[in-house]
Amino acid sequence: MRRRNFVKSGLLLFAPAATVRTGKAATAGKSGSSRVLLARDSSYTKIGAAPDEKAAGEMLGRLIRELTGALDLAGGWRKILGSCRTVGLKPNCLAGAGVSSSPAFVHALCRQLIDSLPSLNKIIIWERSDSDLRRAGFEIVTSGKVLCFGNDRSGFTRDLVLENSIGSLFSRTVAETCDALINLPVFKDHGIVGVSVGLKNYYGAVNNPNKYHLNRGDPYVADLNAIKLIRDKNVLTLCEGCTAQYEGGPPFKPQGSWPAGLLLASTDPVALDRVAWRMIEQKRKEKGLPTLAEVGREPSYILTAGDSAHKLGLADLTRIEEVRLG
Amino acid sequence: MIFSRRDFFCQGLCLASLAVAGRPGKGRAAALWPGDKIPLREALNWESLPGQRVQCKLCPKECKVDDLERGYCGVRENMGGKYYTHVYAAPCAVHTDPIEKKPLFHFLPGTNAFSIATAGCNMDCAFCQNWEISQTRPEQVQAFYMPPNEVAALARRAKAASIAYTYSEPVVFQEYVYDSAVAGRQLGVHSVMVSNGYILEKPLRDLCGVLDAIKIDLKSFREKYYKEVCAAELKPVLESLEIIRSTGLWLEIVYLMVPTLNDSAGEIEDLCAWVVDKLGPEVPVHFTRFHPMYRLNHLPQTPVSLLERALKIARGHGMKYVYLGNVTGHESESTRCPGCNEIVVRRAGYTILENKIKQGKCFSCGHTIAGVWS
Numbered sequence: 001m002r003r004r005n006f007v008k009s010g011l012l013l014f015a016p017a018a019t020v021r022t023g024k025a026a027t028a029g030k031s032g033s034s035r036v037l038l039a040r041d042s043s044y045t046k047i048g049a050a051p052d053e054k055a056a057g058e059m060l061g062r063l064i065r066e067l068t069g070a071l072d073l074a075g076g077w078r079k080i081l082g083s084c085r086t087v088g089l090k091p092n093c094l095a096g097a098g099v100s101s102s103p104a105f106v107h108a109l110c111r112q113l114i115d116s117l118p119s120l121n122k123i124i125i126w127e128r129s130d131s132d133l134r135r136a137g138f139e140i141v142t143s144g145k146v147l148c149f150g151n152d153r154s155g156f157t158r159d160l161v162l163e164n165s166i167g168s169l170f171s172r173t174v175a176e177t178c179d180a181l182i183n184l185p186v187f188k189d190h191g192i193v194g195v196s197v198g199l200k201n202y203y204g205a206v207n208n209p210n211k212y213h214l215n216r217g218d219p220y221v222a223d224l225n226a227i228k229l230i231r232d233k234n235v236l237t238l239c240e241g242c243t244a245q246y247e248g249g250p251p252f253k254p255q256g257s258w259p260a261g262l263l264l265a266s267t268d269p270v271a272l273d274r275v276a277w278r279m280i281e282q283k284r285k286e287k288g289l290p291t292l293a294e295v296g297r298e299p300s301y302i303l304t305a306g307d308s309a310h311k312l313g314l315a316d317l318t319r320i321e322e323v324r325l326g
Numbered sequence: 327m328i329f330s331r332r333d334f335f336c337q338g339l340c341l342a343s344l345a346v347a348g349r350p351g352k353g354r355a356a357a358l359w360p361g362d363k364i365p366l367r368e369a370l371n372w373e374s375l376p377g378q379r380v381q382c383k384l385c386p387k388e389c390k391v392d393d394l395e396r397g398y399c400g401v402r403e404n405m406g407g408k409y410y411t412h413v414y415a416a417p418c419a420v421h422t423d424p425i426e427k428k429p430l431f432h433f434l435p436g437t438n439a440f441s442i443a444t445a446g447c448n449m450d451c452a453f454c455q456n457w458e459i460s461q462t463r464p465e466q467v468q469a470f471y472m473p474p475n476e477v478a479a480l481a482r483r484a485k486a487a488s489i490a491y492t493y494s495e496p497v498v499f500q501e502y503v504y505d506s507a508v509a510g511r512q513l514g515v516h517s518v519m520v521s522n523g524y525i526l527e528k529p530l531r532d533l534c535g536v537l538d539a540i541k542i543d544l545k546s547f548r549e550k551y552y553k554e555v556c557a558a559e560l561k562p563v564l565e566s567l568e569i570i571r572s573t574g575l576w577l578e579i580v581y582l583m584v585p586t587l588n589d590s591a592g593e594i595e596d597l598c599a600w601v602v603d604k605l606g607p608e609v610p611v612h613f614t615r616f617h618p619m620y621r622l623n624h625l626p627q628t629p630v631s632l633l634e635r636a637l638k639i640a641r642g643h644g645m646k647y648v649y650l651g652n653v654t655g656h657e658s659e660s661t662r663c664p665g666c667n668e669i670v671v672r673r674a675g676y677t678i679l680e681n682k683i684k685q686g687k688c689f690s691c692g693h694t695i696a697g698v699w700s
Binding site for chain 2: 094095096129152156160162167169191192207208210211213214248249250251253
């Protein structure tokens with residue numbers, strides 16, 4: 001092959017990658033630190049209640065503008081998603097209505113994405129199964145611009161992904177369909193791994209999450225998030241904490257929950273989890289409960305995700321800037 | 327659901343192929359399930375915990391499972407504080423195999439075993455041959471509705487001497503094994519289980535009450551290996567072996583030799599000494615050859631010389647029936663009389679070429695050959 005031909009074909013090969021480049025770097029915090037943004041809806045007072053879609057959309061808009069420094073919302077979303085054509089939204093619907101991602105918030109998000117990004121071809125709201133989505137109040141949609149379905153409908157990749165402690169088949173939605181992912185966890189206590197926030201939410205991307213709860217999910221959660229399919233595609237975590245849970249999770253336990261009315265956002269998935277963990281510990285202390293470490297459930301996988309082997313983000317609270325929006 | 331024999335074997339062959347080449351995917355399952363639903367059944371062996379949690383009491387993992395979550399095996403789920411199994415009457419692999427394939431060499435040689443498996447396993451062995459069904463959830467594989475009485479009837483119709491619970495891990499479908507074994511017994515069909523032996527005492531004793539033979543895959547004789555390669559523990563498996571032996575049930579052991587991981591002479595020495603001491607020299611042990619698979623694709627096949635070294639060590643410990651597996655044509659595939667060293671069962675692969683055992687004794691010297699021969 002002549003040099004000119006080689007260079008030409010090389011450019012062609014790299015072109016598709018460039019078209020789906022997203023804007024992670026544009027939303028990072030100061031050098032050596034990460035930012036986690038928190039917005040609060042003070043009118044949210046009832047545990048387990050669905051948030052107001054309009055209020056959720058406004059909170060989200062403020063977070064995106066602040067996170068990206070963009071003058072307008074569309075500019076903010078462009079910075080986050082770049083020229084992405086198909087974005088996957090991963091809610092957490094395990095617990096059913098009460099402490100799951102809310103359709104109201106996800107609808108508000110979809111509306112912003114559609115309004116802001118004309119080049120966006122598809123939005124896929126995906127979960128482990130159709131039944132999980134239905135349980136949380138989502139409707140299964142299989143045609144149109146905004147789709148909503150479980151991995152049981154889309155299936156899993158044929159080839160096993162093997163890396164560190166992980167040996168799994170991946171959701172085809174994640175591996176083959178989406179250019180970028182936005183993680184939409186809730187934040188809550190978890191009876192085995194300590195807390196379930198964003199990093200653990202991607203257990204829904206594989207066929208065998210039951211294999212990854214040993215040793216409080218450590219290092220499985222970190223190893224899973226370090227796999228290229230997740231690491232490269234995940235551009236943003238938006239954590240719904242209207243109702244948050246400090247004890248009794250992962251199922252919804254109103255007696256272990258509080259109406260936090262929060263929405264958290266970060267492009268650093270580890271930093272966001274670390275802040276949510278801190279808030280859960282704080283609430284446990286207020287309620288006179290022992291720390292998660294004292295009950296043998298310290299979510300050390302979050303620290304592992306931030307270690308030098310994984311480099312998924314910052315777990316050191318002193319290097320995480322918490323920005324509270326009024 | 328009633329199938330003609332032709333329908334059944336057509337379906338059975340398709341399903342059996344899943345054990346080797348099947349891939350998760352819902353579309354194919356739907357055609358086989360009435361109403362596209364896997365029927366649930368309340369599981370055995372679990373306890374309630376406060377806050378709608380349950381604790382599984384089936385295997386030594388003793389998973390504490392929150393509402394709407396599943397245990398490590400992926401087939402048992404807490405629903406509102408009650409524990410259910412997703413795999414009762416839901417095999418995803420069905421086939422008729424020679425009993426030698428299990429392998430059980432001293433149990434009705436030359437007969438067939440009607441073999442079934444469901445999704446799920448309570449270990450995660452890095453070398454698993456059937457990971458596509460064992461390491462997945464029931465809803466991700468094509469399943470087949472086959473209640474216990476149908477298992478027994480089909481086994482009988484296939485002229486199988488036994489039903490084998492195999493391929494994945496029967497411990498996780500213990501309820502189905504138990505009921506199928508009872509149904510089989512009523513029709514004169516035996517039941518054998520091919521298992522990792524990672525099960526608590528009560529459910530194991532329950533199963534021993536209805537089974538006729540068990541083959542245990544002893545993965546290693548080191549805790550480290552069990553922990554790092556299989557996500558399990560050695561000690562409970564050794565306890566299971568002793569329990570099985572104490573019940574008088576026919577028992578054979580397979581030891582898959584994985585190069586560099588569990589093949590040291592010291593480990594084989596320790597294993598053989600333990601077997602002879604705790605189980606007796608008459609329990610057959612099969613040292614089998616590893617082929618690169620699943621997470622251990624980077625390792626080579628086990629050299630035959632290593633297997634032969636294990637054979638020599640085992641015989642040196644006085645073990646009477648030692649075999650090499652996955653080495654077709656090796657002289658150690660055949661059974662020799664411990665009394666006179668004559669070949670009493672000559673095998674080639676899974677085929678019995680000659681069986682000279684007469685009423686459980688050597689044709690030549692009359693020595694009793696341990697096993698179930700008729």
